[in-house]
Amino acid sequence: MDKQKPSRHFLAMTPNAIRTVEILAYPAVQLLDVTGPLQVFASANDFMAKAGEAPPYEIRIVAPGGRSVDSSSGMTIVTHPLPPMEAGLDTLVIAGGEGVDAAVADTVLVDWVRERAKLARRTASVCTGSFLLAASGLLDGRRAATHWAFCAELARRFPAVRVESDPIFVREGSVWTSAGVTAGIDLALALVEEDLGRNVALAVARYLVVFLKRPGGQAQFSEVLSLQAAEDRFGALHEWIRKHLAGDLSLPVLAEQACMSERSFSRRYAEATGLTPARSIERLRVEEARRLLSETRLPVKRISQRCGFGSEETMRRSFVRLLAATPQDYRARFST
Template sequence: MHRIGYLLMDGFQVLSLATQTVFEYANLAAKEPFYSIENFSPAGGLVRSSLGLAVETRPLDAPRLADTWMVIGVNDPLAAPTPEATLDFVRQAGSQARRTVGVCTGGFVLAEAGLLAGRRATTHWAFAHEMRKRYPDIEVEDDRIYLIDGPIWTSAGMTAGLDLALGMVEKDLGADAARSVARKLVMHQRRFGGQSQHSEMLDLAPKSDRIQNALNYARNHLSRSLSVEELAEVVHLSPRQFTRVFTNETGHSPAKAIEGLRLEAARLMIEQSRHSLDVVARETGFRDRRHMREAFLRGFGVPPQAVRRDARGVTG
């Protein structure tokens, strides 16, 4: 049996406990109690969430109490430092457990304990900049749903913990078990770890109607080559002026932003239609299927075939 210990601290984010349902349904899919789950806290007893819900916990007696430790985040990880005794426990647990997981801002506890030094990690997008600033030895990837670096797993905020838990089930019990759990939980669109935390259009958030109009035009004409000259002409700017204004307002070059829009559109077509990958590539403006595959690996960390296979497995 694989023991999962949830480390809860006062003010923990209650949504993180929803990940326990993933393991509950994994046991049903496996037709045996593969996972056992217990809640822990530094002192034991009742621990209150940010919502006020109280959960009974065991005290932290020894790191070997669990094979996987799920360190649960709080709404504001910067409000107070983690007690040194808790950090000592996390360090010891991290050296002995099979996996140590920072769920949402729980990654800050792992960072304070030194477990993320020299590793790749993610966290809730609202705190990623602060993690990068406070811990320059961590390679923070703030646009990922979850990340795996050896025995250390970290997730983005809120519902991303469910995707991480499904990733653990797939690692332990296989893809069929993970798809079965996703179906039972009505997770009709299971997200891979490499998937962005944001909608590309929302993330760009230009300040002016002019640049917003250029983005709207691009999204509606993705099958075209969409050169800077074409986009600049749409909004009545010179190519040089358009590039400067676009980059200042969105933080991205036009080429980078257009690739993001193409990726988002291609992913949705792959998940929601039965068009061939050649057709998807053509309709979303990639040169060919190979070019789209390279972009998917850069952007999502998985090829288009994996996205389609998973989408069909979950919805089928």
């Protein structure tokens, strides 16, 4: 356990006022959407208390009706009733989850979110909590993030929102939105960094064993998952591609390997993965290159050749596009 205390040179950045943080829950809320940010703020309190400073956050989980709500995982969360509008507030966090559609249909709750946010210094959503913010009008004309699987739906239902599918979180003025589930931890760390400085946020991230700023965006996860979802139909082909990354992976070769015509293969593959064969090959090459960068000492040039990129520059462009990091940066972060 890391018991390092913060040095006095950045404790001076901490105002004495306690910041009230309200995390909104509701029936069938995603548990981690609530407890992830909660633990970040609580760990910041613990860290500052060990330094002899007053805890900076007063954290409450609030819900319609109060007392408790059952999360989508079945665990019951003890909650407080929705506070009156005149109650002081610094940060309002809206969790997401399976119950968000019912929450959006609750006009009283949507009105409460809209009015409560007016009193908050900043408002944030985690995962599909963005739908509740959008229903309240708080995201109109703003950039916003949500879970990668719901970006298209958010854009369709709320066309005034400028949905971005890749960022882990987005800040637009006083409104913050994050991607799916664990991204709420990234967002909460950013809020702590804004309040208490980078050193405190870094200490909290180290204690929780997470990145202060994780590399890349959520697209890298959704793209890999889309290939996994097609394993029942194209799993054997993907395994063959992994063994022949440096070979001829042209469309005619792939179609022959899949025992289909080129036209039929292209159509069925896109239906199963949402990607063209060329884009999938790029992702499989990046996946193998990531493994070699982290597990071996092979030169980057040799890795680019083994993975079929042809050149270091081609591999670098693929890494930047998919992971927002160069191969050298990736190796520096993850090499064992």
